[in-house]
Amino acid sequence: MISTWIALRKAGLLGINERNLRLVNDLNPRRLMRLVNDKTETKRLAIEAGIPTPELYGLIRNPLDMRNLETLLDKPDGCVIKPANGSQGNGIQVILGPMRGGWRRSNGQRALFEDLKFHVNNILSGMYSLSGQPDVAMIEYRVKFDEVFDPISFGGVPDIRIIVLRGIPFVAMVRLPTAESDGKANLHKGGVGVGLDLVTGRTMHGMQNGKTTEIHPDTANPLSNFSVPHWDAMLLMAAKAYEVTGLGYLGADIVLDKGKGPLLLELNARPGLAIQIANRMGIRPLVNAALTADTEGLDAEGRVDLAKKLYRQHAPAHPVNA
Template structure:
């Protein structure tokens, strides 16, 4: 056990205790957490700052408002229902179309109006929220993923998670939905995590269920060497989120829409550490380097460029 811990330390892998003590507690003011824990607040802040996000069709706040659902989605055959305070992808329903009077879930199942309304009722009750508190249901645009991802994704939209420290991207990975994850880009539910070279935007290592993989488990397509579209724009977008919410250490989740380009999906004040496993390298040296910087570049573009340089040097 001690040898394993020593090897992880030598590899520069950041553990939970160090992440919490040295970065989250020091750089994330508790009062700012609601800005990222509440997806509705995050979306409104992003819109005000000119940062692209999936369009919000409507919000259901109380049980009585559930009857408004048909009006909210009347002009949209596809949409997403998600809890405003959810985490880990729980409670998210992706509706990809309609067949007769039923809504088609992205897993292929068909839902009646009553079943979808019942799900929204569960969201409002706090079934999927942090701490089980009463919640709101967001109805928003369904992202159409770039067709370039088709060979390495299963029935879902891949997303790119970037850890940002003091406004500088430190590490990124793309999370690829699988059959096991039910089309969701969530590693704990069975998605594939592929590390990304910050300098080039190309995928490197990949893990699935904490095991190294070279091919997508459902499509058989190779994962490494895949070039992420709009990479420089995506890094700048992640950097901009530092000013957006004021958190010094955060995770930024971005999706790539085939028509709209990069869209910020959500932010996280307590991003997980599995991104290091996906990349096959720890973040400690880069975090320490950034922590020692007396001054941080003012512009998001400069910070993104610094991140690409650090990935090569540190």
């Protein structure tokens, strides 16, 4: 056990306790957590800062607002229903568009209005909220994902997770939907995470359910050497999230719409550490470099340039095998 711990520490792997103590507790004031826990607040701040985000069609805050639900759902290209204070993709329903007698879900099944009304009522009750308290249902634009990831994606919208420390983006991955994850890009549901070279935005290694992989489990295509379009724009969006929230450690989740380009989906004040497996490297050297870097006078663009410099200097030369 001790020898394993020493080997992992030598490899630079950051553990959950160290993350909580050094990053979450020290850099994320509790009073600011609501800015990312509440997706309506995150969206408002992003819009004010000029960060593109999926259009919000409307909110259902209480049973009285339910009279507006059918109108909000009546979009020819569909929409997304999500809890404002949900996490890990729970409670999100993707509606592809209307079909005879109802709406088509992302899995192809038909949903009647009463089905969707029941789901929204569950959101209002707090079934999916982080605290279990009454919540708000968001109805927003359905992202039409860019075909660049078609060969390595299955039935849903991939997203890009960029972790930011003191406003410096320092590690990233793309999360890919699978059949096991029911078309969602959440790793804990069986999605695939693929590490990204922070400088170039090219895919490298993959992981699923905590184990490394080189191919997508459904398409059987190799995961490496895909270039993420608009990569520098995504890094800039992630860097700006620091100024928007004041949180020193956060994860920015960005989707790539084929017509609108990169869109900020949400922010996370406690991004997980599976990104180390996806990148096959421990992130402690990058964490230490970002914590001690001189950012005095740097704007978001300057911090992105610094991020690339630190990545070249401190990203481990020898990947960690898991």
